[in-house]
Amino acid sequence: xxxxxxSGREMVTARVVSQxxxxxxxxxxxxxxxKIAASVRPGQFISVYTGDKSRLLPRPISICxxxxxxxxxxxxxxxxxxxxxxxxxxxxxxAVTVLGPLGNGFVQKNKKxxxxxxxxxxxxxxxxxxxxxxxxxxxxxxxxxxxxNREFEPYGTVHIATEDGSAGTRGNVIDVIRKKGLxxxxxxxxGPTPMLRALKEFAAGAGIECWxxxxxxxxxxxxxxxxxxxxxxxxxxxxxxxxxxxxxxGPVFLAQEVEL
Amino acid sequence: MNTRVNLAGVILKNPVMTASxxxxxxxxxxxxxxxxxxxxxxxxxxxNIPWPGNRTPRIAEVYGGMLNAIGxxxxxxxxxxxxxxxxxxxxxxxxxxxxxxxxxxxxxxxVERLADEPVDMVxxxxxxxxxxxxxxxxxxxxKAVEAITREVKRYARQPVIMKLSPNVTDITVxxxxxxxxxxxxxxxxxxxxxMKIDINRRTFAIANRTGGLSGPAVKPVAVxxxxxxxxxxxxxxxxxxxxxxADDAIxxxxxxxxxxxxxxxxxxxxxxxxxxVEGIEAYMNKHKIEDINELIGCVK
Numbered sequence: 001x002x003x004x005x006x007s008g009r010e011m012v013t014a015r016v017v018s019q020x021x022x023x024x025x026x027x028x029x030x031x032x033x034x035k036i037a038a039s040v041r042p043g044q045f046i047s048v049y050t051g052d053k054s055r056l057l058p059r060p061i062s063i064c065x066x067x068x069x070x071x072x073x074x075x076x077x078x079x080x081x082x083x084x085x086x087x088x089x090x091x092x093x094x095a096v097t098v099l100g101p102l103g104n105g106f107v108q109k110n111k112k113x114x115x116x117x118x119x120x121x122x123x124x125x126x127x128x129x130x131x132x133x134x135x136x137x138x139x140x141x142x143x144x145x146x147x148x149n150r151e152f153e154p155y156g157t158v159h160i161a162t163e164d165g166s167a168g169t170r171g172n173v174i175d176v177i178r179k180k181g182l183x184x185x186x187x188x189x190x191g192p193t194p195m196l197r198a199l200k201e202f203a204a205g206a207g208i209e210c211w212x213x214x215x216x217x218x219x220x221x222x223x224x225x226x227x228x229x230x231x232x233x234x235x236x237x238x239x240x241x242x243x244x245x246x247x248x249x250g251p252v253f254l255a256q257e258v259e260l
Numbered sequence: 261m262n263t264r265v266n267l268a269g270v271i272l273k274n275p276v277m278t279a280s281x282x283x284x285x286x287x288x289x290x291x292x293x294x295x296x297x298x299x300x301x302x303x304x305x306x307x308n309i310p311w312p313g314n315r316t317p318r319i320a321e322v323y324g325g326m327l328n329a330i331g332x333x334x335x336x337x338x339x340x341x342x343x344x345x346x347x348x349x350x351x352x353x354x355x356x357x358x359x360x361x362x363x364x365x366x367x368x369x370x371v372e373r374l375a376d377e378p379v380d381m382v383x384x385x386x387x388x389x390x391x392x393x394x395x396x397x398x399x400x401x402x403k404a405v406e407a408i409t410r411e412v413k414r415y416a417r418q419p420v421i422m423k424l425s426p427n428v429t430d431i432t433v434x435x436x437x438x439x440x441x442x443x444x445x446x447x448x449x450x451x452x453x454x455m456k457i458d459i460n461r462r463t464f465a466i467a468n469r470t471g472g473l474s475g476p477a478v479k480p481v482a483v484x485x486x487x488x489x490x491x492x493x494x495x496x497x498x499x500x501x502x503x504x505x506a507d508d509a510i511x512x513x514x515x516x517x518x519x520x521x522x523x524x525x526x527x528x529x530x531x532x533x534x535x536x537v538e539g540i541e542a543y544m545n546k547h548k549i550e551d552i553n554e555l556i557g558c559v560k
Contacts, residue, residue: 003531009291011530049528054324056475056528099530217317219326220527224288225281226304226333227319240335241312248288 009100009222010035016094017072022147025079026120027088028064034071036100042066042108042127043190043213043252046075046100047221050083058099059083060218060247062190064123064148065130076123076148102221103251106211110134111185114208115156116173116199117141118191122148124213128188129155137182141173141195174198184208190215193260200255210255216246223248231259261544262551265299265518267496268419268444270380272299272354272519275552276509276537279500279523280305280358280383280423281330283533285344286351292530297537299519300354303344305385307360308369310336320456320465325475325502326524327454329468332360332388337373345377354380356421360388364408368415375417382418384408387425387450388472399425399450402437409441419444421498424489426478427453431485432492439493446489447498447521449482475524476502483515490516490557504532506539516557 003011010033017030036046040063047058065074079085090096106128113134117125118141129138129152136156140149144164152158160168161176169176173195176182183206189199190213203210216228228246229239233256236244244250244258263274277300278286285303286295295301313333320327334340340357348355357379361367371382386398386408398404409422422438424431426449435446451472456465482501490497499517503509504525512520525532540552549555 003292053476055321056324056326056524057321058528217319219319219328220288220530222288222530224284225319225328225527226313226330227316227328229313229316229318229333238335239333240310240339241333243312243333 009102011097011099012036013095014098016090016092016096018092019088019090021088022076023145026076026147027079028074028076029087029090030072030074031096031098032072033098036098037066037068037071037073040066040073040101041105042131043106043124044101044103045251046073046098047102048075048087049097049099050086052082052086055083057219058221059087060102060221062124062213063101063127065127078120099221103247104249106188106213106252108132109186109209113137114139114177114182114184114187116187116189116191116195118173118189118195119143121189121191121195121213121215124190125188126151137184139173139176139182141176141191142167172198174202177202187211189213197260200260203255211252212255212258212260213251214246214253214258215251218247221247232257233259261541261549262553263541263544265552265556267381267498267519270354270419274299274537274540275513275517275519276533276540277356277498277519277521278302278526278533279521280385282523282526285340286348287344289526289530289533293534295348295351295353297534298353300356300380301348301351302356302358302383302521303340303348304334305332305358305360305388306334306337306340306370307332307362308337308366308373310334310339311360315467317466318468320471322454322456322473323477325473325477326527327456327466327471327473328451329466329471331468334360337370341373341377345379349378356381356383358383358385358423360385364411367408367412371412371415375415379418381421381445382412382416383421383423383447384412385423385450387423387427396425396427399434400428402433405434405437406441409438409443413442421445421447423450424448425450426481426485426501432488435489435493439495443495445496445498446493447500448489449478449485449501452478452481474502476504478502479508479511483511486512486517487515487559503536504529506536506543509536509540510543510555513552513555514557514559518556
């Protein structure tokens with residue numbers, strides 16, 4: 001069931017297929033929705049509604065994996081408040097209202113790639129890694145506890161950075177890239193803003209094409225409320241100011257287009 | 261069944277409109293709802309020149325509502341008239357343009373620019389709590405309300421709606437001031453100035469520190485103010501504040517609103533406007549109401 005937008009976005013009642021905790025506060029949930037699974041691309045996101053009417057706004061959550069044949073999609077999310085806490089209690093068979101797919105998603109270039117994920121920015125890199133057909137170095141940055149890293153292994157060479165040095169290289173993803181001398185023709189990344197800022201600088205210095213997935217608090221998710229803007233280098237042709245909408249014009253931007 | 265209502269000579273096919281700032285210029289919502297079904301589309305506030313808006317985070321969720329401090333980001337009236345008005349003209353709905361400014365001259369420049377455009381009404385935002393100058397500075401002083409209304413009326417070719425702030429001691433004073441200045445219609449309420457503190461980051465939840473509270477949480481305040489204003493002035497009132505379904509809309513109409521606006525609900529239910537239209541028709545059928553005008557202000 002569901003109500004359709006005319007450009008392929010759907011508000012649907014999806015069924016929870018499965019849910020598991022990956023760490024103390026990061027959960028993985030598979031949802032059944034033929035319609036969304038049919039058109040969603042890596043780097044896009046869905047708006048997930050809570051069942052509690054006192055929490056009005058949907059939670060924007062990135063797509064971690066797509067199973068088109070099975071009509072399923074996977075989200076991996078961190079419990080940060082009451083809304084995501086509610087999601088973490090969902091079990092197989094539960095119904096959840098979802099709007100999507102939203103946003104532009106990653107481009108996919110057929111050239112040697114660095115895929116970089118940091119913290120809760122790691123999940124959207126998994127489907128991108130699966131779909132890219134090229135030589136891939138995958139760099140994953142964590143504070144301490146690892147998750148999803150094993151699932152990346154079939155799709156490229158995985159390099160790990162941890163802030164506390166408990167696994168892989170001590171430090172951040174840039175430390176790994178520099179230490180191992182990793183290079184590529186294109187970078188795709190999602191993670192905290194300081195990480196994206198550092199990658200943007202690195203990519204500019206090395207002359208590498210770089211695509212960054214940004215995050216900001218959102219209300220509508222469809223480009224109307226103007227809550228989730230990012231600063232742009234040039235005047236944007238829609239807003240006519242130095243702003244783009246992360247939900248609609250992004251969340252993925254060419255690094256040199258945005259000011260971080 | 262008659263659902264048509266009259267706002268200062270402008271006949272709306274039904275009383276359901278959009279609240280400024282929650283519907284863009286309709287383009288983002290046209291894929292979810294048929295804009296032809298709406299009484300009017302009220303566009304996001306437009307100024308004489310582009311405004312960049314506030315820093316992020318611009319919104320925060322609160323119990324039963326949300327705070328916003330977008331800061332009236334808009335592309336300026338030139339882009340608006342060349343892009344947004346032609347888009348809306350494709351639909352059979354009334355076009356109401358919300359106007360913002362920092363000075364009286366700013367407002368007048370926009371109103372003048374719109375004089376020859378196919379715009380049905382202008383709505384003057386003297387109640388935005390999120391910009392330092394202008395906006396609410398005009399809306400909290402009855403003398404200023406009357407003066408700017410009078411100025412706008414001198415330049416406006418279309419009927420003028422004055423959008424009032426709830427952040428005042430007595431809404432009837434402001435309503436009467438706008439009426440005295442020559443306002444054709446009043447709309448209320450804009451958002452309530454509010455604050456949320458993030459206890460984990462130990463700072464304000466939004467960059468502007470304060471923001472405007474909207475959503476179901478404000479509805480009882482809004483219904484009370486619409487009731488008070490409707491009983492204080494003779495001009496029609498557009499009621500808004502937390503309307504999410506037809507029951508909410510009818511409550512405002514019974515309190516004295518001639519038309520109603522769906523606002524924050526658009527953000528969490530892009531189908532909300534048409535659901536309200538259909539729900540009002542169902543209510544009228546159920547209660548055997550022949551003409552929606554019978555309901556306006558019938559609770560005394």
